[in-house]
Amino acid sequence: MQVIEAIEALRQQRKKLPGTLGLVPTMGAxxxxxxxxxxxxxxxxxxxxxxxxINPTQFAANEDLDRYPRDLPGDLRLLEQCGxxxxxxxxxxxxxxxxxxTYVIVEDVAQGLEGKQRPEHFxxxxxxxxxxxxxxxxxxAYFGQKDAQQVVVxxxxxxxxxxxxxxxxxxxxxxxxxxxxxxxxxxLNADExxxxxxxxxxxxxxxxxxxxxxxxxxxxxxxxxxxxRTEALAQVEYVALNDARTLERVESxxxxxxxxxxxxxFGGTRLIDNCLLPLEFNxxxxxxxxxxxxxx
Ligand code: PAF
Numbered sequence: 001m002q003v004i005e006a007i008e009a010l011r012q013q014r015k016k017l018p019g020t021l022g023l024v025p026t027m028g029a030x031x032x033x034x035x036x037x038x039x040x041x042x043x044x045x046x047x048x049x050x051x052x053x054i055n056p057t058q059f060a061a062n063e064d065l066d067r068y069p070r071d072l073p074g075d076l077r078l079l080e081q082c083g084x085x086x087x088x089x090x091x092x093x094x095x096x097x098x099x100x101x102t103y104v105i106v107e108d109v110a111q112g113l114e115g116k117q118r119p120e121h122f123x124x125x126x127x128x129x130x131x132x133x134x135x136x137x138x139x140x141a142y143f144g145q146k147d148a149q150q151v152v153v154x155x156x157x158x159x160x161x162x163x164x165x166x167x168x169x170x171x172x173x174x175x176x177x178x179x180x181x182x183x184x185x186x187x188l189n190a191d192e193x194x195x196x197x198x199x200x201x202x203x204x205x206x207x208x209x210x211x212x213x214x215x216x217x218x219x220x221x222x223x224x225x226x227x228x229r230t231e232a233l234a235q236v237e238y239v240a241l242n243d244a245r246t247l248e249r250v251e252s253x254x255x256x257x258x259x260x261x262x263x264x265x266f267g268g269t270r271l272i273d274n275c276l277l278p279l280e281f282n283x284x285x286x287x288x289x290x291x292x293x294x295x296x
Contacts, residue, residue, distance in 0.1 A: 196271060
């Protein structure tokens with residue numbers, strides 16, 4: 001496994017990789033959710049490139065850029081065990097040299113949900129991912145369902161800018177008690193960690209109601225709020241129901257696949273989670289075919 005920091009060296013080494021290439025972009029502090037992406041990329045491609053870069057442009061000034069968890073030696077050990085070919089670990093100066101001034105803005109699908117709470121976030125994500133797509137020249141890129149809106153934004157960006165690669169979506173990997181794996185889980189104290197699986201319980205309650213025929217958005221959302229309210233430490237930022245392809249808000253009963261998503265704070269830690277309704281779309285092929293699917 002080769003570890004590369006510089007752009008020219010990445011281009012040289014990438015040319016030497018045989019066959020199809022799977023790209024897994026990450027910000028490091030790898031957990032089983034990332035490793036599931038890497039393993040899928042490994043099983044579907046001849047070569048695998050993982051990037052580790054804590055992208056400053058997707059963090060607002062008041063967010064956790066400075067304390068975002070970092071463990072490069074640990075990450076590299078895990079990636080070596082997974083049989084990764086190349087790891088790209090650029091510095092911020094490599095990705096955004098002095099006088100850098102080009103950004104990618106995705107419009108409608110980046111506006112609501114996370115985009116509303118974090119107005120600059122998707123501009124940073126779309127920009128860095130476009131740069132990584134250009135550098136990697138991959139055949140497929142792998143992202144986790146936990147960041148569902150990110151997937152929709154990246155899909156839209158790749159389609160609109162004619163990147164010739166396939167975006168694949170892996171279902172969320174969870175702890176035994178249902179908490180979605182996230183590098184930010186390590187910020188939680190013991191009480192917050194105990195309370196955090198309430199997000200998963202809320203998704204399950206709504207999923208069960210949907211399965212038994214409930215389609216009224218107001219009632220489905222109410223059920224999520226009622227469940228979240230059972231945890232005193234949970235401060236809800238939003239709970240929302242959107243069309244899983246377009247992210248348009250859903251206000252009346254429909255049988256099109258829906259994205260139920262939420263952001264909840266536990267003290268200083270902000271957690272997000274989501275599921276697709278019906279829940280049987282929470283499989284690799286179903287998600288890849290559904291979440292952010294481009295119809296035009
Ligand atoms: O999901 C992430 O870890 C990041 O947003 C990504 C896609 C690596 C871009 O910085």
